[in-house]
Amino acid sequence: MKQRRHDRRTVAGIAMMATAAIALSACSGSTTPPAESGGSGTELEGRGPIQYVSSPDASGAAQQSIDEWNEANPDEQVEWVELPLDADQQRQQMVQNAQVKGETYSVLNLDVVWTSEFAANRWITELPEDAFPLDEHIPATVEAASYRDVLYGAPYYTDGALLYSRSDLLTAAGVAEAPQTWDEMQAAxxxxxALPEAEGMSCYAGQFDKNEGLTVNFSEAVGSAGGSLFDDEGKPTVDTPEALTALNFLVDGFESGMIPKNAITxxxxxxxxxxxxxxxxxLRNWPYVYASFSATDGTSGVEGKFGVSAIPGESGPGVSTIGGRNLAISAFAENKATALDFITxxxxxxxxxxxxxxxSRAPVFSSFFTDEAATEKLPYLPTLLESLENAQPRPRVVAYGETTAAIQDEIYAALTGEKSPEDALADLQDALTEITSD
Structure with missing residues (x-):
């Protein structure tokens, strides 16, 4: 990998997402004052032990990197503070630590949509751009790590939605191609x-529990039906025919059994x-699950039996959200110089x-997507690149916690039959209008 040429042209299309992301960043109606500049890293002082605050990593890959750092830096050890797997609980604990100006969290592993919120509230510190090879990153990952054109996070990994399918059973059923539309998926x-070997199986699932995954799946369904959660001026647009089509797809899926009942959890x-x-x-999921599905140690029942494609949409390939993570430095941490060195x-x-x-986490360096060794190990990379080129960001709002909570409340109510899709979307429109208004 050291000698490969960085060809940015293959990912030029992704740069278009930066424009969409900037437009959505205007969605905030918060009265929180703008973040102050940290001044090219001049505040990043202090050396010694630090804490890496993150969700669990079942692959062991992150721990391997931490162990390598700790072996080389005995006086600047990194302790892993492991947070719950649930994304909303992760964010809640990080916010609580920031609100009391806790010094025990140093390096924060942030969902890309939290970066604007944390930066605007001055909970994280500006990072010096010259500490990172940003010109070698996928442009959308740099945009997602910035707030008001200032870098507050270092891109860690990127994510786009993928559709995993049982290619062996599709072949047995005479289905030659992965579905590009919701109707094609139902037909497949x-x-x-109808096959005897598929007895007891269900059709499709995504993430429908009442947490961040539901916001992602609903956002993708709306985008895949030709709609959006906010317009270019930052106004909510969920009380629309496109959003209703998307929500009906999910609600009807649960009612018909296309989506199994237990998928609500x-x-x-x-x-x-x-x-x-x-x-x-x-299954709609992120790239990280590819490694588990491909495991050859007997833990995977689908090893060698699955394929990967773009998620389907109403009338053609669907629209993924932009996922991934950034690493940021808590504004209240000690030993910020060590934290910066660890992040780099x-x-x-x-x-x-x-x-x-x-x-199988997707890298943020664009060169990996065309590198022969990388694509041989992770064949999904070209498909993911296609997904990222067509992706839309989730709302990049300062009041993101309130925004995603409102989406989860109303969409979950529709999926569980507590509200009709029409009522849920009307109530969501009202809630988002109030959250994003001055």
Whole structure:
């Protein structure tokens, strides 16, 4: 990997997402004062032990990088503070620590949509751009790590939605191509579920538990039906025919059995396990699950039996949200100089290459997407690149916590039959209008 040429042209289309992301960043109606400049890293002082605050990593890849750092830096050890797997609980604990100006969190592993919120509230510190090879990153990852054109996070990994399918059963059922539309997916399921070997299986699942995954899946459904959650001026646009089409797709899926009833409790890991155990024909999930599905140690029931494609939409390929993570430095942490050095080490191209041996997390360096060794190990990379080129960001608003909570409340109410889709969207429009208004 050291000698490969960085060809940015293959990912030029992704730069278009930066424009969309900037437009959505205007969605905030918060009265929070703008973040102050940290001054090119001049505040990043202090050396000694630090804490890395993150969700669990079952692959062991992140721990391997931390162990390598700790071995080389005995006086600047990194302690992993492991947060719950649930994204909303992660954010809540980080916000609580910031609100009391806690010094025990140093390096924060942030969902890309939290970066604007944390920067605007001055909970994280500006990073010096010259500490990172930003020109070698996928442009959208740099945009997602910035707030008001200032870098507050270092891109760690990127994410786009992928559709995992039981290619062996599709072949057996005479289905030659992965579905590009929701109707094609339903037809493919009908054919597969008629097979004796598919007895007891369900058609499709995503992430529908009442957490961040539901916001993502609903956002993708709306985008895949030709709509959006906000317009270019930052005004909510969920009380629309496109959003109703999207929500009806999900509600009807649960009512018809296309989506299994227990999927209402699915986060990423529950969906991964269900597909891995052979219970689903199709699964919407992130790239990280590829490694588990491909495991050859007997833990995967689908090893060598699955394919990867773009998620389907109403009338053609669907629209993914932009996922991924950034590493940021808590504004209240001690030993910020050590934190910066650790982040530059942890997010380096060399460390990303090493972690590919254990994890299928998508790298942020554009060169990996055309590198022969990387694509041989992770064949989904070209498909993910296609997904990212067509992706839309989730609302990049300062009041993101309130925004995603409102989406989860109303969409979950529709999926569980507590409200009609029409009422849920009307109430969501009102809630988002209030949240984003001055």
């Amino acid at each position: 399921c009908d054919a597969v579920l 699915f986060q990423e890991e529950q969906g991964r396990q269900a597909f891995q155990d052979g219970n689903l024909v199709f 080490f942890f997010t380096s191209e060399e460390q990303e290459e090493k972690r590919l041996e254990l994890s």
